[in-house]
Amino acid sequence: MSRLVIVVERKEDWTSYYPSEDVISVQEYLEQPNDDASGKRVQVINLCRNYKYLGHGYYCSLLAEARGHRVIPSVRTISELARKALYSLALEYLDKSLDKALADHPFGSTDGFTLTLYFGRTEIEPLQDLARQLFEAFPCPLLLVEFRRNDSWHITGIKPGSLHKLRDDQEDHFANVLDAFNRKIWRRPRSRRLVRFDLAILQDPDEAFPPSNRKALKNFIRVGKRLGIEVDLIEKKDFSRLAEYDALFIRETTSVSDHTYRFAKRAESEGLVVLDDPASILRCTNKVYLTDLLRAHKLGMPATEILYKDRPHELDNLGERLGFPLVLKIPDGSFSRGVIKVEDQQALLKVTAELFERSVLLLAQEFFYTEYDWRIGMLNHKPIFACKYFMSKGHWQIYDHRPDAQEVSGDFQTLPVEEVPREVLELATTTANLIGDGLYGVDLKQAGDKVVVIEVNDNPNIDAGIEDVHLQDELYAAVLLEFVRRLELKRKGQPWSENQEGVI
Template sequence: MSRRKTVVVAERADALGPLTPVTAETYLAGEAGSTEAGLSVINLCPADRYLSEGYYVSLLADARGHAVLPNVDTLEALANVPAALRLLEDAGIPTFHGSGADRRRTLTRLAALGGPEIVDTVTVFGRTDHRAVGRLAARVHRRFPVPVCQMSFARIDDTWRLFHLAPVPLSRVDAAQRKELAEAIESGKLGLNGPTPKPVAVRASLAVLWEANDPFKPSEDDTLTRLERVAEKQGVRVQRIGLNDLERVAEHDALFIRCLTGPDLPSFRFAQRAESLGMPVIDSTHSILRCGNKVYLSELLSRAKVPTPRTATVVTGSDYDEVVAEVGSPFVLKVPDGSFSTAVFKIPTQAAWDRTVPGLLAGSPLLIAQAWTPTDFDWRIGVLDGRPLYACRYWMVPGHWQIRRAAQNAAGAVKDGRVEGVPLESVPAAVKRVACRAARLIGDGLYGIDAKEVDGSAVVIEVNDNPDIHLDYEDQAEGDWVYEELVAWFVKRIDEEVASPLKS
């Protein structure tokens, strides 16, 4: 397929490296071949006013079927900076709302907040030399594609937030940026694929509860960006909310919790609020309560005859030798509500029992002892609506018996084993079968099932709510399908909720 011919339009026909722009007047008059079919148009005219020449360049480019940057929808949006910031916030991009379009007054407000670090940058097709805001600038560009854009960011509470943006015409582009601009245009990698597409109608709004500073968050910023892009194609708007935004839950149709869960944590209140509003939610309060307690899971899996390692309950007065007789030695001791491998202890001897058990029983009346089942890796099977969603191997930390090794001292760092994505069709059928059986006992939401292969059979170790999904890790094998299925899960239940009053 041949590449589109690119026309650069500017106020004046100033040289842009090897390129010579046509003037806005020439383009609007339809001269110099500017009405040819299939053109790509880079509009570098001032277009900050409605019905200005630059505005008309983008408007007529769309009418002529040309692919144009920026398109008229982007220009309209950026003409109102506060409204543009709200749209970016809806897309999950951190913003700071200052004093409208007046950048200087916003800077004054920021100074009153303690004078946070400021980065002013000019992006060329979304790229900037400021690494601290590079990803954020690229995300802004994907939402509002502008060839050259001035963006201003402030670092507030350790989060970079956009507080101002404006297109930059060619007349205000310096020599270095002109060179970069010319090289980008010559390369043809501009994200121009045709006339302005009609926006996908918004079918639903999905709130994602997420805290950038949460060390245990199950998804990073880039993962949620991928979710947002996939959801947008399906007509679902994704908006991130924080732990101070409980009242905003009602503004949306569904809730996806992507921060640490637990009955005593703020996220639980968000799940309760969503359920009280009749909204589909991952993770439900039912899932959080049940997955968060290993005693409950042990009883549930045992009664359903889901295979697990040999398991015993430890209480005050339990005898080490009796536990060994039941599960073998060494064995693993677990605190019922522990997580992230931090409340799991290997007990190889009576002495280790004596050192460990009394202290643990002081904090919990019940403990779980489980047979020692050493393997090189654990299977992690993501299950959604009772079906496998993704699979990976969580390899043990080298020289350690767990997939995560806690810091050895105050100055030390947590170490995680390697994550290897595995195509679902390559996962042993027995592993997928027990994982789905275990998940269905809890509900139809999203669960991470930890399983092992032992002596040719599969056993379930744990059922986790709020499982990790990190870009290029858990989704490594299945790619965007993971996010498509998640969005479809929410849409199906939103539609059912809308239709339910109509059912007889």
């Protein structure tokens, strides 16, 4: 039997309903220890007032997924509903039935209206099938769907609704549907099958720190021909061409808030094999998720605390708990950006004030200096390359973004996987396997017997002259052959990935 947790922004948002021990505030949920030993499956209904990126509602769903809880809405749904370019993909096939459904309804004589859906249910019976399809595409407790008519009816917008804005009659309907919904299992539809073998590599020729340099991209093309894969380089402007390909390999720095996630999601919806898949992007681009994941599985990491914008008093003794200097991190930073070392309490207060303007949560971490970081490249649960990345000259990070930096990045040493210390390789493998079966770069630090995970990258660097020094063409072939394996399984109608069903 599962345990239900209903999360609200403020306790007063639930005053119109019967009191329930299942209802907690978002702050209580975020601070709740992940120590449920009952073995019950936990289902979370996130009813925060909004789900804006890096806000309370967003973090509620993010941490629910890290804790292994089933949550609605998921971070994927939140991200899709935040961008019309993403959610419009699922609406293309729904407009066709609207004219017939609204022909005999009073709304049919208007130029437009907004419909509230409650867990995929509506009181307008002709639109019930449409409501169900919208909920299957975007599982969210409350959805506001905007309909407009020109020559015919169209869905022009869709966004999450808010519990505290419901009218009295809507509150009654919501309560009844919530009771029925809690007895159901949440599922997602299977993706479509593919029939061809062409690979698109998404890249940005102007990116300052791309995951693969120009020579590496040429190597993928050259090795791909040898393996029978036609490899094309595409850019952001080629979004409409995705359906021409069988697979997508993202070689841009990813973010859930830009076009890289949009490409991954569109590719998945078209049935393409994708690296990075949307689930991996969501999991890897936010360090709060990783922190909670490592804690839940008791894996090594530097001493870390999550800082809340609404709890400034917790900064008072942070230096005593973690020691100075300590490191502050924006949850979605990359390439050492958004990572700041502070030396004392005055600097701590100044930097957190600045960073809290960008995110309601921050990470504070003990300063764990080493001369180099390990990077273990993982693909489908197996290590494929290993590098030591040394700190840049005169700096404490690999990348130095200061204007007067002596060098942009430090030196490196690439070595055979079998020469990596066993404890480093085991921790990297265990950590990556918790994320998924994609292509990951696990960054670790080692000091004596202590090994800790720093972060997991969903699109690790594969650069000619660095990561390929030991394996040469075999490294490019290893990645491309994984695409071939998945494509062949997909052709046979067999599952090729644990993330294929879209469950995070």
